[in-house]
Amino acid sequence: MLLREVRLVPVGGVPAPSEPVDVRIRDGIVVGVGPRLPTDAGEQVVECEGRYAAPGLWDKHVHLAQWAAFRRRLDTSGTTSPGEVLARVAARLPAVAEGSVLVGYGHRTGTWSDPPTVAALDAVAGSRAVVLISGDAHHAWLSSAALRLLDVPDPLPVGPLEEEDWFSRYPRLAELCPVDLAAYAEAVAAASALGVVGVVDLEFGSDFLRWPERWHGGVTGLRVRSATYPDGLPLVAGRGLRSGDPLVEGQDQVVMGPLKVISDGSLNTRTALCCSPYADTADAPALSHPWGAGASSAEPAYGRATYDAAELTDLLSQAQTLGLDATVHAIGDAALHEALAAFSAAGDWGGRSPSRRIHRRSASSAAPDRAMVVPARATVVPVSATAGATRATAGATRATAGATRATAGPTRATVVPEYATAGPASATTGPTRGSIEHVQLVGWDDLDTMAALGLTASVQPAHLWDDRDVSERCWPDRTERCFAFRAMADRGIPLALGSDAPVSPLDPWLAMAAAVHRSAGDREPWHPEQALTVAEALAASTDGATTLAVGSRADIVLLDADPLAPQDDSRSTASHLRGIRVGATLVAGRFTHRVFGRDTE
Numbered sequence: 001m002l003l004r005e006v007r008l009v010p011v012g013g014v015p016a017p018s019e020p021v022d023v024r025i026r027d028g029i030v031v032g033v034g035p036r037l038p039t040d041a042g043e044q045v046v047e048c049e050g051r052y053a054a055p056g057l058w059d060k061h062v063h064l065a066q067w068a069a070f071r072r073r074l075d076t077s078g079t080t081s082p083g084e085v086l087a088r089v090a091a092r093l094p095a096v097a098e099g100s101v102l103v104g105y106g107h108r109t110g111t112w113s114d115p116p117t118v119a120a121l122d123a124v125a126g127s128r129a130v131v132l133i134s135g136d137a138h139h140a141w142l143s144s145a146a147l148r149l150l151d152v153p154d155p156l157p158v159g160p161l162e163e164e165d166w167f168s169r170y171p172r173l174a175e176l177c178p179v180d181l182a183a184y185a186e187a188v189a190a191a192s193a194l195g196v197v198g199v200v201d202l203e204f205g206s207d208f209l210r211w212p213e214r215w216h217g218g219v220t221g222l223r224v225r226s227a228t229y230p231d232g233l234p235l236v237a238g239r240g241l242r243s244g245d246p247l248v249e250g251q252d253q254v255v256m257g258p259l260k261v262i263s264d265g266s267l268n269t270r271t272a273l274c275c276s277p278y279a280d281t282a283d284a285p286a287l288s289h290p291w292g293a294g295a296s297s298a299e300p301a302y303g304r305a306t307y308d309a310a311e312l313t314d315l316l317s318q319a320q321t322l323g324l325d326a327t328v329h330a331i332g333d334a335a336l337h338e339a340l341a342a343f344s345a346a347g348d349w350g351g352r353s354p355s356r357r358i359h360r361r362s363a364s365s366a367a368p369d370r371a372m373v374v375p376a377r378a379t380v381v382p383v384s385a386t387a388g389a390t391r392a393t394a395g396a397t398r399a400t401a402g403a404t405r406a407t408a409g410p411t412r413a414t415v416v417p418e419y420a421t422a423g424p425a426s427a428t429t430g431p432t433r434g435s436i437e438h439v440q441l442v443g444w445d446d447l448d449t450m451a452a453l454g455l456t457a458s459v460q461p462a463h464l465w466d467d468r469d470v471s472e473r474c475w476p477d478r479t480e481r482c483f484a485f486r487a488m489a490d491r492g493i494p495l496a497l498g499s500d501a502p503v504s505p506l507d508p509w510l511a512m513a514a515a516v517h518r519s520a521g522d523r524e525p526w527h528p529e530q531a532l533t534v535a536e537a538l539a540a541s542t543d544g545a546t547t548l549a550v551g552s553r554a555d556i557v558l559l560d561a562d563p564l565a566p567q568d569d570s571r572s573t574a575s576h577l578r579g580i581r582v583g584a585t586l587v588a589g590r591f592t593h594r595v596f597g598r599d600t601e
Contacts, residue, residue, distance in 0.1 A: 058498075162269050
């Protein structure tokens with residue numbers, strides 16, 4: 001295939017020619033770049049008419065099954081009270097077949113003045129099973145019928161299930177409400193239409209085992225790195241899988257991803273593990289939600305750990321032994337500190353080997369002892385944990401910026417000397433790689449440690465839009481350390497952008513817009529000193545791929561406008577990014593989306 005007349009977008013600091021060029025693709029690899037390349041006999045020629053060509057985009061944090069299901073679920077986002085959610089439930093129930101489960105998603109309770117209760121939902125649902133999943137996916141509001149359907153024992157809770165109690169029951173809901181191949185195909189097609197070529201899939205329940213069925217069922221439009229959680233480690237070990245190994249025989253497009261470990265909770269449930277107490281529980285504990293952290297006593301809430309230090313270190317050590325990349329969900333600053341200590345103790349993660357090991361802070365300098373204790377219900381035996389103890393909804397990315405793991409190389413490369421080559425399309429496996437998911441609240445010293453360890457920050461910029469107000473309520477004295485993308489970039493920490501879909505939409509343009517503007521709507525940017533440049537945001541969205549060149553993998557997005565075109569301010573920059581039209585997307589040189597043009601020979 002020959003892409004005729006494209007303008008290369010410079011990515012990752014690698015310059016691009018100023019004039020249009022042609023790009024030749026063979027066997028999934030770029031083998032030629034230059035002006036007016038001669039046409040080979042029988043070659044497909046795609047007239048691109050000056051469109052902008054960049055490496056295809058990745059979302060480094062997706063729950064693909066939940067995202068596919070979400071697109072067909074009751075939308076509860078944007079609601080400001082339990083009553084608004086219940087009104088939507090009442091309107092939808094008549095259309096739901098008897099015996100089916102009504103599942104909703106999207107509401108955020110962090111700033112609600114009234115808590116959701118099982119009794120209030122039962123008043124609307126009656127004997128019907130209703131499951132309403134919060135926008136951060138860390139708790140769910142269930143009717144009594146749904147609680148019994150998911151085997152919640154008596155006495156039933158008065159409010160939502162949170163954290164481990166919810167995560168352990170999600171696989172059962174997935175069994176009751178399976179996602180069909182058509183829903184997957186729709187979700188993948190929508191992603192392709194946005195220029196997405198790959199995702200890190202952090203779905204629960206040993207979901208990596210299900211990818212062969214999806215692939216053979218026609219869900220082939222994306223590259224996928226499919227993760228495991230601790231409960232899936234025996235299955236991974238039994239199959240001898242390492243990160244990057246194919247999950248579907250005969251192809252390398254769907255591969256084994258990282259081990260995902262959830263080390264703390266979330267902001268909205270006040271379970272993210274923090275060094276200082278949540279402000280809305282420290283002085284007035286009654287303000288905390290009745291189902292949330294700190295609600296059972298008059299003590300301030302610090303959040304809680306999911307694993308203790310030894311368990312977390314052991315899990316990361318097992319990942320190293322098995323050849324798995326690892327990513328740790330850490331939203332609170334104390335959770336980040338604990339995750340870094342565990343990574344440091346577990347081995348080499350491809351970093352710069354700090355001169356001394358990282359030591360955990362004492363309780364007096366971090367959070368009180370009670371905040372570091374794993375609740376009894378969260379205690380697990382690593383590796384042999386039950387299938388329900390997946391413990392998490394966030395997850396992560398394969399942390400290497402640019403480790404493509406492709407095996408093919410150019411066959412007949414047409415090299416144009418004045419244009420740089422990208423190097424081999426394959427990447428050595430090297431040491432296992434590590435990353436931290438979310439990195440939402442940080443300590444400045446811990447960022448220095450993170451840089452020294454060579455860990456990637458897998459971040460979801462659109463979350464700052466959703467969490468801005470609740471951060472001001474819970475962490476008013478530390479918001480300058482929230483979503484500190486600029487501080488990370490300035491320290492040389494590799495950044496990988498994602499969505500955590502369905503927590504925010506699978507849309508890399510939205511993620512980039514949030515990273516550079518840090519505000520939604522007409523509000524002023526929130527801590528604009530932590531914004532990224534457009535070039536940085538784009539480079540953090542391409543899986544480490546740089547400007548297209550000979551040797552690049554032919555995962556390409558063709559755009560109707562230049563994403564790097566200068567704009568007047570961050571607001572107009574964000575608007576420009578979100579308005580860019582994707583003309584075509586290619587994965588391994590194959591069109592997965594195309595809305596323009598004609599072919600010639």
